[in-house]
Amino acid sequence: MVDENKLCVFTGYGDLDEAAVADHLSHIIQFPTIADRDLEAMDIGPFLGLRGYLEKTYPLVHQNCEREIIAGASMLYRWPGSGKGGKKPILLMAHQDVVPVTPGTEEDWQHPAFDGVIADGHVWGRGAIDMKNMLCAEFEAMEYLMQRGFTPDRDVYLALGHDEEVGGSGAVATAQHLLEQGVEIDFIMDEGGKPAHGEDFGASDVLVATISVFEKGYCDLQLISRSPGGHSNRPGKTTALGELAKAIVALEASPMPAELPEPFVRFYSLMGPYLDDPRMRELCTDLPNRMEEFIALLEETPQGNAMVRTTTAVTQAWGSPVNNVLPQKAVAGVNFRLNPRDTVASLLEHVRKAIHNDAIELRVVEAREASRVSPTDTPAYALIEEVMHEFYPELIVASNGLLGGTDSRKYECVCDNIYRFYPFFDTSKYRASLHGTNERISVSDLVRGTRIMIRIIEKACQ
Amino acid sequence: MAKLDAKTAYPELDSMEIARHLGGMVTYKTMVNKEYAGIDWSQFEGFQKYLRETYPLTHEKLELTMIGGYTMLFRWQGSGKSGKKPVLFMAHQDVVPVTPGTEGDWEHDPFGGEIIDGFVWGRGSTDCKSTLCLTLEAVEYLLKKGFVPDRDIYLEFGHDEEVGGEMGAGAAARYCEENGIQFDAVFDEGPGFNHGEGIDVGETLLYTVNTFEKGYLDLEIAVNSKGGHSSKPEEHTALGDLARAIVKVEDRKFPADIPLCVQQYLEAAGPYIQDEELRTLCADVVGNKEKIMEIMMRTPTGCAMMRTTTAATMAAGSPAPNVLPQRATAIVNFRLNPSETVESVVEYVREAIGDDSVELTVLNGKDPSNMSSIDSEAFAVMKKTVNAFFPEAVVVPLGSLGGTDSRRFETVCPHVYRLSPINNAPYKKNGYTSGAHGTNEKAVVESLAPAAALYIELMKNLCTQEGRAL
Numbered sequence: 001m002v003d004e005n006k007l008c009v010f011t012g013y014g015d016l017d018e019a020a021v022a023d024h025l026s027h028i029i030q031f032p033t034i035a036d037r038d039l040e041a042m043d044i045g046p047f048l049g050l051r052g053y054l055e056k057t058y059p060l061v062h063q064n065c066e067r068e069i070i071a072g073a074s075m076l077y078r079w080p081g082s083g084k085g086g087k088k089p090i091l092l093m094a095h096q097d098v099v100p101v102t103p104g105t106e107e108d109w110q111h112p113a114f115d116g117v118i119a120d121g122h123v124w125g126r127g128a129i130d131m132k133n134m135l136c137a138e139f140e141a142m143e144y145l146m147q148r149g150f151t152p153d154r155d156v157y158l159a160l161g162h163d164e165e166v167g168g169s170g171a172v173a174t175a176q177h178l179l180e181q182g183v184e185i186d187f188i189m190d191e192g193g194k195p196a197h198g199e200d201f202g203a204s205d206v207l208v209a210t211i212s213v214f215e216k217g218y219c220d221l222q223l224i225s226r227s228p229g230g231h232s233n234r235p236g237k238t239t240a241l242g243e244l245a246k247a248i249v250a251l252e253a254s255p256m257p258a259e260l261p262e263p264f265v266r267f268y269s270l271m272g273p274y275l276d277d278p279r280m281r282e283l284c285t286d287l288p289n290r291m292e293e294f295i296a297l298l299e300e301t302p303q304g305n306a307m308v309r310t311t312t313a314v315t316q317a318w319g320s321p322v323n324n325v326l327p328q329k330a331v332a333g334v335n336f337r338l339n340p341r342d343t344v345a346s347l348l349e350h351v352r353k354a355i356h357n358d359a360i361e362l363r364v365v366e367a368r369e370a371s372r373v374s375p376t377d378t379p380a381y382a383l384i385e386e387v388m389h390e391f392y393p394e395l396i397v398a399s400n401g402l403l404g405g406t407d408s409r410k411y412e413c414v415c416d417n418i419y420r421f422y423p424f425f426d427t428s429k430y431r432a433s434l435h436g437t438n439e440r441i442s443v444s445d446l447v448r449g450t451r452i453m454i455r456i457i458e459k460a461c462q
Numbered sequence: 463m464a465k466l467d468a469k470t471a472y473p474e475l476d477s478m479e480i481a482r483h484l485g486g487m488v489t490y491k492t493m494v495n496k497e498y499a500g501i502d503w504s505q506f507e508g509f510q511k512y513l514r515e516t517y518p519l520t521h522e523k524l525e526l527t528m529i530g531g532y533t534m535l536f537r538w539q540g541s542g543k544s545g546k547k548p549v550l551f552m553a554h555q556d557v558v559p560v561t562p563g564t565e566g567d568w569e570h571d572p573f574g575g576e577i578i579d580g581f582v583w584g585r586g587s588t589d590c591k592s593t594l595c596l597t598l599e600a601v602e603y604l605l606k607k608g609f610v611p612d613r614d615i616y617l618e619f620g621h622d623e624e625v626g627g628e629m630g631a632g633a634a635a636r637y638c639e640e641n642g643i644q645f646d647a648v649f650d651e652g653p654g655f656n657h658g659e660g661i662d663v664g665e666t667l668l669y670t671v672n673t674f675e676k677g678y679l680d681l682e683i684a685v686n687s688k689g690g691h692s693s694k695p696e697e698h699t700a701l702g703d704l705a706r707a708i709v710k711v712e713d714r715k716f717p718a719d720i721p722l723c724v725q726q727y728l729e730a731a732g733p734y735i736q737d738e739e740l741r742t743l744c745a746d747v748v749g750n751k752e753k754i755m756e757i758m759m760r761t762p763t764g765c766a767m768m769r770t771t772t773a774a775t776m777a778a779g780s781p782a783p784n785v786l787p788q789r790a791t792a793i794v795n796f797r798l799n800p801s802e803t804v805e806s807v808v809e810y811v812r813e814a815i816g817d818d819s820v821e822l823t824v825l826n827g828k829d830p831s832n833m834s835s836i837d838s839e840a841f842a843v844m845k846k847t848v849n850a851f852f853p854e855a856v857v858v859p860l861g862s863l864g865g866t867d868s869r870r871f872e873t874v875c876p877h878v879y880r881l882s883p884i885n886n887a888p889y890k891k892n893g894y895t896s897g898a899h900g901t902n903e904k905a906v907v908e909s910l911a912p913a914a915a916l917y918i919e920l921m922k923n924l925c926t927q928e929g930r931a932l
Contacts, residue, residue: 216693218784220783220784231863231864232771232773232775232795232797233676233766233771233797233863233864234762234763234765234766234771234863235762235766235771235772235773235795236762236765237765238712238774239712239773239774239775241708241774241775241776241777241792242708242709242712242774244705244777245704245705245706245708245709245712245774245792246705246709248701248702248705249702249705249706249709252697252698252699252702252705255697302694302695302696303694305694305697306693306694306695311692311693311694311695312695313692313695313699313786314699314701314702314705314779315692315699315701315779315780315782315783315784315785315786315787316701316779316780316781316782316783316787317701317704317777317778317779317790317792318777318778319774319775319776319777319792319793320775320776321776322775322776323680323775323776323793323795323825323826324678324680324775324795325775326773326775327774327775327776330777332701332705332777332779333779333780333783335692335695335783335784337692337693365783366783403693403694404691404693
């Protein structure tokens, strides 16, 4: 297996205090910044604690930047640039909040989730890879550059949401604030794509950095079937639940149309020669002409299927409250993830046709469209690619899309070039710990990521 | 035999007095639950104390054995002259709770036992404290008159019928078995007077006696999968697989047939059926079986008579919309006709699903009851008694879709009959509904004395030489 620590050729910023970076992240983790959809119900103490810690730890950032508190606990920093470049500002993102530890799993942690223990070359705790690492690296990078007298030639914004994990009202408000101020952003960096070992993509011998240029949409839909109910001893031909079951079967039998989104087409065009699977490798040599076969191959795995289509997952169901009472109402919950080609409206039309039963009511519980697809032929995209190549000359940089959601989508009103990329290998290496147990990051990955952020800011703003 | 008039024959029976007794019983919240946890037994104790005070002779003359703590088994020792096995009259003390949230829909306190507008109001006023009350009224009356039965009469009042009857009637039946007590006939709650079930007999008064109870099965169907995040689902989730299983189970209906009790029902009630085609066909139920089934199975009630029914009722999947279910479950409720057993239904379902990875678990299961003969002496005596008061009534057997405690006594009795002494048919025409298990449960006051008279007459006829003579 390729070792990312050995392959890194970048030797700059040798004076970065690596131990201090790890120590800072350790402290940042110790604030249990758990968000709540209801700001009133949220324990704001840890957020205030974190804010105070940042002020103390990164004095230059707080001296040189304007800061606004938005939506109660989100923060927006502006590092004013010289304006010499005539370029639009950039926006770096991270979220302050973390998910809670699942009750009952506390004991499974090797080190308590909110102690920020540094051991075995790692910083342990909730948020270590999602995404206090990025928050820490951004502050470290800015403080480092300020210490060395660097003045950016354009404004640098830093937006730190407080409730990404529970909806992202902070990001919505921050984006709205920027819009009202007439601020237009050149490009955004947020969580999503990352450098990783090629195994994740079926290419064992290479390192791959993905820059996610879109995120899928989301729809929780309920299918509702009704009947008069009554005692189960005289059920008639079917029940509301039986009718619902037919609808579920019809829906699963009629998947949404498949099409490989453009960012994935480019991903496989680049990755083709390095893929382990000979069939895929061969198809990728002539992808435009062999797309049907390629899609059929991708469809064989859940991961690949999720790339090529809006997915359908029947997850929840409810019937009667009692064994021997006919359900008056039977409900199924279906979760869809929308590819950019589909909209919530077109999805509903598809579902309606697939079920082919007007007696089944459709109720959208929660929905958002797929994000826009950011272009890859921009100076900003090229800049991220260049910086990554400064660290790893052989690494392949390729675009893709995210199955889940991030706060960055909310900034579409002020930015066309939203690049979901954060420079940490450990996000994929320890992905089982993300929202799980024993979340951690290696110190080497943390400091390398910090150096990558310094380099990106420096290059983007000079 | 001359028509017997309850008022003339039993002038001392007073509907209002019986109503007060019944109302008194309703005031005790005799509720149990499946878990047998947190039960307020003082309600049962109070109820039984009330019975002692209200029916002193019964408690003085009859031998009472307490079973499972609160189930009452009375033995009224007869003269033994007839040499016949005893008869058993059943009812249950427990009632179902008022469904939370519906309290406000009651016109009167569900546990007030008030007598208002000609009704006794409250939970249990029909199911089943009315039968319990009328049984004791009959016994008390006969004792007062110095009546001595020529065989033993037993009374059994269970305390957990509504949650299965295991601790009450189940234990009582085992007690009888262990003590060599066998019965000639058992009488328990059932339909009685009505104007037809599954068929339209117009104004004809039927007296329906259930000689059979369908079996019962709650089957859990479960599909397991590894779960995971909903952003990368497999082609089918566990819930999708479950839905396919449900559709297969619903599609594979059980074979239809006319059980013997339904055949006997149609033979007896056939001449009164309004629909000419069905009436004509019922002249030869066996010969016209297919055609009769086709017509009757147009309604859910008809279907329920002819086959083991399938009803998918409950379902559960993942705890969150964006999490793939690791386990998806559904509960399907079956009511078994005589040709099936719990085991055969599970096998049938397994074949229908055709996928061994789908788990089947029997949550609650009981086989169909025996089918009691209508050619017994007890049935004939019962029929004669009903017709003495109501010469126009057509006494018919039928099967019950639900269950009662009585089937537990099959081990000690070949003839189990489920009926009711109360004639509500005229009141139902005017919009009366019993409200059993529902809201505004109530009994018609003026129906009570005639019902007591019917039970008195039934006991007398069963337990005297003249009564049994046809």
